[in-house]
Amino acid sequence: MFTSVPLLLSRTRVICDPARALGRIQGLTMKKVTAETxxxxxxxxxxxxxxxxxxxxxxxxxxxxxxxxxxxxxxxxxxxxxxxxxxxxxxxxxxxxxxxxxxxxxxxxxxxxxxxxxxxxxxxxxxxxxxxxxxxxxxxxxxxxxxxxxxxxxxxxxxxxxxxxxxxxxxxxxxxAESCHHRPLVRRLGVDEISLKKGHRQYALVLSDLDRCCVIAVLSERTQKVFAQWLDSLSVVERFAIQVVAMDMWRPYRDVVQLKLPQAQIVADRFHVMKQLNDRLSQVRRNLQRNADEQTRQALKGTRWLLVKNRADLTADEETRLCAALDASPTLRQTYLLKETFRTICEKISDREQAARFLTAWIWQAEASGIPQLCKFANTLRNWWSEFLNYFHDRVTSGIVEGLNNAIRYVIRRACGYHVFEHFRLQVLVEHGGLNASH
Ligand SMILES: [Zn+2]
Incomplete structure (x- = not known):
């Protein structure tokens, strides 16, 4: 029924500068206006x-x-x-x-x-x-x-x-477009979860092809069962093609991958690890803010993004405000500096052995600080030790994972959130599913 309609106009570049067209028409065959025009x-x-x-x-x-x-x-x-x-x-x-x-x-x-x-x-x-x-x-x-x-x-x-x-x-x-699309084999799979509406607890599980930088499936629930069912729906060839799985640090996902894709290397992606550390830092700040005196509270007010942001990217004014916040609380300072050290390790080191040494030292410092949120994070890191070290092996994934995550968040923001999962799923697949590339 649909075959006669070409799916998409070709995306070739069109030169639309009218001034240039003045010269270009010289080479065209002009037709007189007729009844057929x-x-x-x-x-x-x-x-x-x-x-x-x-x-x-x-x-x-x-x-x-x-x-x-x-x-x-x-x-x-x-x-x-x-x-x-x-x-x-x-x-x-x-x-x-x-x-x-x-x-x-x-x-x-x-x-x-x-x-x-x-x-x-x-x-x-x-x-x-x-x-x-x-x-x-x-x-x-x-x-x-x-x-x-x-x-x-x-x-x-x-x-x-x-x-x-x-x-x-x-x-x-x-x-x-989805039904016409033939998906090539995926070598590196990304597993990420995204909230459909700000402040709501409805999440979708987004699976992506990290080599082609595109989304391959959007599932309605972020559960182990739904993820396992999706893996089961793949053919044996498709399953065996997957060599690397980069994911959120959530044990049920890891269990499923170990069971269904025994050949695949699991990577706790830097983007997700860093996000978790930033969440811990925000918790520390919130706790301090809640129990602080008026002066400290004023210093900490509105510093959420300053703390999470890459320090090198701060403006002079932001840096001053950050320093004031850090001066107001030694606990916050300690947590913040450890966060920045962690980020530097992630950014500068590309060797697994070296990363292991630096991270061991980092965990020791985090635990010695006695700050409960940092101890908790150190514990997570221990649980995902080899998966996170795998990241230093194959560092390319992080930017792609983050890029896709941001792109999908933009789709959600632009629509002011989604109530109907199917509408969200189709929008993400059309914009970031690489559907059009196959035509
Ligand atoms: Zn007939």
Whole structure:
């Protein structure tokens, strides 16, 4: 049913500088305006434009294009026989791509033919519009592409469409792209969980191909069972192709990987490890803030991002505020400095043995500090020791894991969060699933 519609326009670069076009037209073959001009510009070879009219509505105009069919025959969808016996014809109106910035409506007869061979009537199938749609395929493709860069309510508003129409178009085209997509084997798998809405506890499990930097699946729950089921759904070849799994430090994921992908090396990715340490640091700050006197509380106020941020990236003003906060509390200072040391180890060392030595020393310092949050983190590190050391073996993963994580967060933010998991899943796959690359 969908085969006649090319999935996406090719993404070749278009030179659109009008000043340059002045020179470029010299090389083009110019055509005189004829009766065929409108047909050609419409881009639907099966239709012939017979009339058109402008209708003024508010500030804008609508272009009505009245067409007839170029051929008087149709092909029976059951037997493939050509039929010329028209049974009935009724005018239909659908939305098409804007013509020169004006909303464009296409009027054409919807025809029913009788098949001499099957002896049953049929509605003719048109290659440029799908059954029962109120928009041409070209217009739907345009809406689908716009939804890949901006949120659907903005598209609905600017195109004068109902939000639901935009949503339906997007989901249909996205599902089609997904079903046509052939996924290559994955060598390095990323496992990450993401909250669908800020402050809500609904999470999705995002699986990605770290070599191709794209998302391969979005699962509705971040549970061991759902992850295991997904791995089971892979073929033996697909499973054995996976050599590395970079993941959040969550034991159930590790257990599943060890069971289902015994050949794969597990990597506790730096991005996730660092995130956990930053969370611990934030806990320390919150506790201090809660129990501090007024002066200390003022110094700690609004320092959350200053503490988490890479120190080298701070502005002079931020650095001053950070110093004031660190001066206000020795515990915070100690935690912060250990966090920065940890970050430096992660950044500078690329050798597993060396990393082991530095991290051992770091754990010793963290535990000696007696700060409960740091001791807890040190304990996590011990539990994920070899997995985290694996990171120093194959350091490339971190940037990709972080990049994809940020990209997906942006999708969520742009939509102000998702209530319907399926809508989220399709949006992420369309934008970051590498679906378009295969066409
Ligand atoms: Zn037939």
């Amino acid at each position: 409108l047909n050609e510009l419409l881009g639907i070879p099966e239709l012939v434009v017979i009339e058109y009219a402008f209708e003024q509505q508010g500030d804008g105009a609508i272009v009505h294009i009245i067409c007839k069919h170029r051929y008087d025959v149709a092909v029976c969808p059951r037997c493939g026989e050509v039929s010329a016996s028209l049974h009935e014809s009724e005018m239909r109106c659908v939305r098409h791509l804007d013509i020169w910035g004006k909303m464009t409506l296409l009027h054409f007869p919807s025809r029913r033919f009788g098949c001499d061979k099957c002896k049953t009537p049929f509605t003719e199938k048109l290659p440029w519009i799908e059954k029962k749609r109120r928009q041409t395929s070209a217009f739907e493709r345009y809406i689908y592409q716009r939804c890949q860069q901006t949120n659907k309510s903005a598209v609905a508003q600017s195109e004068h469409l109902h939000f639901k129409t935009v949503l339906t178009i997007f989901n249909r085209w996205a599902k089609r």
